[in-house]
Amino acid sequence: MGNPMPPERVKPNDEELLVLAMAGDRAAFSDLVRHHQDEVYTLAVRLVADRELAEDISQEAFVRAWRALPNFRRDAKFSTWMHRITVNVAWTQRRKQRRHRADPIDESFTEPVAESISPERAAESAAIQGSLRDALNNLPRPTRTVVVLKDVYGWTHGEIAERLEITIAAAKVRLHRGRKQLRNQLWAEMEEDV
Amino acid sequence: MKTSCRVVRSIAPSTDVAGLAKVLSNHVGSCLSCQAELARYGKLRRQLASLAEVTVQAPEPLAAEVAAAVASNGNPAETEAGLAHPVRVAAAAGAVVAAAAGAAAVAAWRHSRIVTS
DSSP states (O other), X not given: OOOOOOOOOOXXXXXXXXXXXXXXXXXXHHXXXXXXXHHHHHHHHHHHOOHHHHHHHHHHHHHHHXXXXXXXXXXXOHHHHHHHHHHHHHHHHHHHHHTTSOOOOOTTOOOOXXXXXXXXXXXXXXXXXXXXXXXXXXXXXXXXXXXXXXXXXXXXXXXXXXXXXXXXXXXXXXXXXXXXXXXXXXXXXXXXXX | OOHXXXXXXXXXGGOOGGGSOHHHHHHHHHOXXXXXXXXXXXXXXXXXXXGGGOOOOOOTTHHHXXXXXXXXXXXXXXXXXXXXXXXXXXXXXXXXXXXXXHHXXXXXXXXXXXXXX
């Protein structure tokens, strides 16, 4: 008779990790960080268009989340909560920064292409996403923030207004202005397919 | 450019064909230029939405940096309790000191009035 197989260790899911982290389990929180770091970093990069700054914002967002865990009411998913915190950190950082210098744009940043599509489609997608990324980066940061949250992440105007502490009307105006600027910048490219 | 075209162009960034008023829908139905304009915005919005499926990989050290920062931040439950308790104690102590100081000031004022009269 061979040795009995050791019971397979089941990895805890986000919900279980969250319960442990809320009780002060740092290891569980580290696992949550590893599960969500890419999406938090992606959001930060899209908001600030600067990799180094996005890393700082992601780190700050997770540390704030750790401190605020006892207040997390769990009426939203952890990822949704992390998105809100990340937007807050990025927005607060922008307020601090705008007195000192213009919005930085990371020229080296390239938007990765989704891997589950054909090579031809991937090349086309890369070209379009490259142009779109450049056009997005050219938007003023307050405008870009609203466009990213509404058109990429599907937030409502109400959610955007609340998080950025602006009126719904202001959010709508920024979205309108942002889409118009993107359309003007991408005109030639879109013309080919229309 | 017709007035209807100008109206469609001005509202196109915030709307789509379904969101157009009936009178404008009738115009768009017969205006290739406005159809193209709305199609551009439709495509732009689809491209933006497709970015949600693309994830940028976080830098390697991020998780370790967060772990180090969290380690120096203490247990959030303890931090909460640890913060709440001294704040409450300090507030209570402050109130007692303020009340005592007020009582002393009143007593001194009364004493000075008795002496001067």
